[in-house]
Every structure is written in structure tokens, then in C-alpha cells.
Amino acid sequence: MPRTARDPVATRRSLLDAALRVIREKGFVATSVDELCAAAGVSKGAFFHHFTDKEALAVAAAEYFSDGAAELFAAAPHRELADPRDRLFGYLAMRRALLDGALPDVTCLLGTMVQEVYDTHPAVREACAFGIGAHAGTLVADIASAKARHAPTADWDPESLALHTQAVIQGAFVLAKAAGDTRVAVDALDHLERYLRCLLPDIRA
Amino acid sequence: MPRTARDPVATRRSLLDAALRVIREKGFVATSVDELCAAAGVSKGAFFHHFTDKEALAVAAAEYFSDGAAELFAAAPHRELADPRDRLFGYLAMRRALLDGALPDVTCLLGTMVQEVYDTHPAVREACAFGIGAHAGTLVADIASAKARHAPTADWDPESLALHTQAVIQGAFVLAKAAGDTRVAVDALDHLERYLRCLLPDIRA
Numbered sequence: 001m002p003r004t005a006r007d008p009v010a011t012r013r014s015l016l017d018a019a020l021r022v023i024r025e026k027g028f029v030a031t032s033v034d035e036l037c038a039a040a041g042v043s044k045g046a047f048f049h050h051f052t053d054k055e056a057l058a059v060a061a062a063e064y065f066s067d068g069a070a071e072l073f074a075a076a077p078h079r080e081l082a083d084p085r086d087r088l089f090g091y092l093a094m095r096r097a098l099l100d101g102a103l104p105d106v107t108c109l110l111g112t113m114v115q116e117v118y119d120t121h122p123a124v125r126e127a128c129a130f131g132i133g134a135h136a137g138t139l140v141a142d143i144a145s146a147k148a149r150h151a152p153t154a155d156w157d158p159e160s161l162a163l164h165t166q167a168v169i170q171g172a173f174v175l176a177k178a179a180g181d182t183r184v185a186v187d188a189l190d191h192l193e194r195y196l197r198c199l200l201p202d203i204r205a
Numbered sequence: 206m207p208r209t210a211r212d213p214v215a216t217r218r219s220l221l222d223a224a225l226r227v228i229r230e231k232g233f234v235a236t237s238v239d240e241l242c243a244a245a246g247v248s249k250g251a252f253f254h255h256f257t258d259k260e261a262l263a264v265a266a267a268e269y270f271s272d273g274a275a276e277l278f279a280a281a282p283h284r285e286l287a288d289p290r291d292r293l294f295g296y297l298a299m300r301r302a303l304l305d306g307a308l309p310d311v312t313c314l315l316g317t318m319v320q321e322v323y324d325t326h327p328a329v330r331e332a333c334a335f336g337i338g339a340h341a342g343t344l345v346a347d348i349a350s351a352k353a354r355h356a357p358t359a360d361w362d363p364e365s366l367a368l369h370t371q372a373v374i375q376g377a378f379v380l381a382k383a384a385g386d387t388r389v390a391v392d393a394l395d396h397l398e399r400y401l402r403c404l405l406p407d408i409r410a
Contacts, residue, residue, distance in 0.1 A: 027321040029234040071234035104324060111379045115320040116232040118382035119309060156258040156399065160392050163380060167393040171376025174316045174366065177323035178334035187365050191400070194361065198403040 012050045014040035019061035025104040028058055028113050028124065038046040059127040060115060066131035073138060084145035085200050089193065091139065095169060096189045099182040106182065111170040132170075136162040150200040161199070166190045215350065218253045219245035224266035229307040233329065235317050263318060264332040270314040271336035274401055278343060289350035290405050294398065300374060301394050304387040311387065316375040337375075341367040355405040366404070373397045 001124035018039035033054050037047050051057040074077075078090020099106050126134045136159075143158040171190075172185035207252040223244035227236045238259055242252050256262040278284075283295020304311050318351075319333035374397075377390035 026325045028236055029232055030321075030325060039388065108275035110383070111376075112320055114383045115317055115379055116235075118385070120235060121232045125383065125385065129385075132380065132383050156396075161396065163389055164393050164396040167376035167380050167389070167396075168373055169376065170379040171316075171374065174320055174375040174379070175337065175372050178315070178319045178330065178337050180323070180330065180334075184368055184372070188369050191361075191366065191369040191372075195396070195400040195403065198400065 008050070011040075011042050011046050014042055015047060015050060015057060016061050016064040019057055020065055020109055021104065023058070023061065024107055024109055024112055027116050028054075028121070029116065055121055055123055058117075058121070058124045062110055062113065062124065062127035062131050066134060067129075069135060070138070073135075083149070084142040085150055085202065087142045087202070088139070088146055088196060091142075091194050092165075092189055092196070096186055099176075099185050099189075101182075103177060103180070103182065107173045107177065108170065111173055115174075131161075132166055136166045139165060146200050150203050154199065156199060161196075165192060165196075213255070216245075216251050217254055218248050219247055220252060220255060220262060221269040222264050224262055225270055225314055226309065228263070228266065229312055229314055232321050233259075233326070234321065260326055260328055263322075263326070263329045267315055267318065267329065267332035267336050269313075271339060274340060275343070278340075288353055288354070289347040290407065292347045293344070293351055293401060293405070296347075297370075297394055297398050297401070301391055304390050304394075306379075306387075308382060308385070308387065311376045312382065313375065316378055320379075337371055338368075341371045344370060351405050357407050359404065361404060370397060 014062040015036060018036050022035060022039050033044065033047055036057065036148065037044050043176060051060065073091070073094070076090070076094055078087050078094060081087045081090055110131045113124055118125045139162040140158050143161050147158055168188055172188035176182045176185040220241060223241050226314035227240060227244050238249065238252055241262065242249050256265065278296070278299070281295070282297055283292050283299060286292045286295055298331055315333040315336045318329055323330045344367040345363050348366050352363055354357060380393065381387045381390040
């Protein structure tokens with residue numbers, strides 16, 4: 001039964017949650033406003049009260065997804081570790097653990113949407129680029145500190161490496177979707193960790 | 206002007222070329238049969254003479270794209286190098302060179318389609334998985350030989366590393382689409398090369 005417009009915050013949130021679920025399952029273009037309303041349990045009038053169109057919802061969903069990820073990773077136990085290198089490996093372990101689930105639940109809304117509509121929906125592309133960049137940005141300080149401590153003379157760039165971690169994660173999702181299984185994504189994260197261990201040898205060892 | 210059905214091989218090829226171009230630009234679902242016919246310069250009758258529906262064309266396009274890539278890489282000069290490690294770095298250099306162009310021309314049809322329709326079009330997913338796996342497979346022998354020669358005691362698996370190279374490449378495309386620029390993809394390939402140099406130190410150095 002469609003929810004009334006009495007609680008606009010809950011209605012908006014239901015639509016954003018529906019967007020995360022349905023778009024990650026079938027893509028942006030295949031997802032209709034009717035379907036999003038049905039999945040959210042809200043009326044079409046409520047939809048258009050909150051969003052001018054499906055593109056506007058996708059932009060808001062990209063921000064909502066990014067904000068959720070930011071909260072999740074900021075609150076993770078590995079953030080408390082003293083060595084920035086340990087925090088990085090803690091991040092990778094958490095990414096690996098987050099792969100334990102069904103593909104539409106564990107893959108990335110941003111990578112999914114930008115792959116499909118990068119050329120046709122510039123506003124969605126920008127929102128996805130902003131979210132991916134912001135998430136990569138949360139790793140730069142740890143990578144830079146770990147480099148200063150464990151590989152001070154190396155010639156690679158912390159910002160570039162932070163983006164590379166996201167390239168590996170996004171590509172791991174693509175291969176997992178192809179395989180219909182996340183094991184290949186876990187393997188890709190193992191390779192990424194081996195690369196980081198190679199770039200950042202443990203000076204305590 | 207629509208081409209007549211007199212040359213079925215050319216008609217089929219025009220439709221496959223159109224699929225490569227249009228689907229990489231706007232995705233599978235957003236691409237209509239009408240649009241594919243217009244881009245190929247063929248009639249709708251000709252389309253349905255060759256393909257039962259858009260999904261059948263997408264499956265054939267995945268095979269066509271994979272066959273084209275197989276020919277291109279098999280004929281590359283780096284295949285003539287004596288050391289398998291050099292052939293691997295030659296492959297990466299070629300992938301980097303192939304990034305020089307517009308995003309719809311240089312990105313991967315398989316990764317694009319599987320990201321979008323992995324859950325909704327199993328036949329397309331399978332064709333994409335087959336193509337990505339086959340391409341990764343062309344690297345396994347060189348990786349295994351390079352490992353035997355340059356890192357015989359290492360504990361990583363050549364097949365897994367071959368798949369990982371494809372994860373990086375697919376993720377590099379996602380980040381390039383987000384950025385609207387292939388430079389970030391070149392950076393990801395540089396990181397991949399640094400990883401391979403770390404796994405396969407040059408015993409001649």
C-alpha cells in the first residue's frame with residue numbers, strides 16, 4: 001500500500017533505498033519510475049514531490065550511496081590502528097568481507113551507473129565521479145603516511161595509488177558479475193593487497 | 206538508405222559494428238533495434254533476418270568483439286619477443302596505446318554490457334564472461350612461463366593473475382568513464398605493470 005506523504009524524510013529515504021536495490025540489479029535505463037515507486041511503496045505523486053525525474057533520483061542516490069559508504073568506513077575498527085599501513089590492509093580486509101552477499105547487494109551503485117550512462121547522463125556521471133573520487137580521497141592520507149614511514153624514497157604517487165585501489169575494486173565487480181560469483185573479486189583484492197605489500201614493505205619485519 | 210539484403214555477410218557485419226559503437230556509447234537497454242538498423246544502414250527486416258532480437262545481436266556482438274580482440278592481439282609485434290616476461294609488458298604497452306581515443310571507441314563492449322545486464326540477460330552475461338575469460342586465457346601461458354623463469358618459487362597462481370589483469374583493465378575503463386578521460390586508466394595500467402615487475406623481477410638485471 002502506498003505510503004502517504006506525511007513523512008517526507010522516510011518517503012525520500014525509501015525511494016533512495018529502492019534506487020540502490022533496483023538499479024544495481026537491472027541498471028539505470030531498465031529501471032522505471034513506476035518500478036521504483038512500487039519497490040519503495042510510495043505513490044508516483046510522492047516521487048515527483050521529491051525528484052523532478054529519474055535522473056534527479058539517480059544523482060541523489062549516488063550521493064546517498066556515497067554518504068552511506070563514508071559512514072560505514074569511517075566507523076570501522078581498522079580506523080583505530082596506529083600504523084597507517086595496518087589501516088590500509090584493514091580497509092582491504094573490510095572490502096573483502098563486504099563481498100559476502102548477493103551481487104546486487106554488494107556491488108557499487110556508482111560504477112554500475114557510470115559504466116552505463118557516462119555519455120548520456122552527464123549529471124549522473126558527475127555524481128558518480130564525485131563519489132568514487134571522494135572514497136579514493138579517504139585513503140590518500142593513510143597511503144601518504146604509510147609511504148613516508150615504509151617506503152620514503154619510492155617514486156609512486158599516493159593519490160594515484162588511491163585511485164588505483166578503486167580501479168581494482170570496480171573491475172573486480174565487473175568480473176564478479178561476469179562470473180555470477182564474487183570469488184574472482186576476492187582474488188582481485190588479494191592481488192591488490194600483494195601489490196600494496198610490495199610497495200609498502202613492513203619496516204618492522 | 207537501407208542496404209538491401211543482397212549481401213548478407215556485409216549486412217550482418219554492419220549490424221555487429223553498429224552494436225559495438227552504439228552499445229558502448231549508451232548501454233544495452235537504451236539502444237533500440239531501430240537505432241541499430243539506422244546506424245548500420247539496414248532495414249528492420251534485414252535485422253530480423255539475422256537476429257531474433259536485440260539480445261541475440263548482443264550475444265553475437267560479444268563474440269564478434271572478442272574475435273576482433275583475439276586477432277588484434279595475436280598479430281601484435283610483442284608476440285615475437287623471446288622472453289615471456291617481455292611479451293607480458295608488450296601486452297600492457299599495447300593496452301595503454303589502445304586507450305588513445307574516444308571513450309566509446311576504446312572501452313570494452315563486454316564489461317559495459319555485463320555490468321548492466323548481468324542479472325537480467327543471462328545469455329549476454331555468459332557471452333561476456335566467455336569473452337573476458339578467453340582473453341585472460343591468452344595471457345596464462347606467458348605468465349606461467351615468465352613465472353617459471355623469473356619467479357619459480359613464488360606462491361601466486363598464473364590463472365588468477367591473468368584474470369586480475371582483466372579486473373584492472375575493466376576497472377580502469379569504469380574510472381575513465383567517471384572522469385571523462387582515459388588518463389586515469391593509463392595510470393591504472395602503470396600500477397598493474399609495477400605490480401607485474403614486482404612479481405616477476407628481471408633475472409637478467
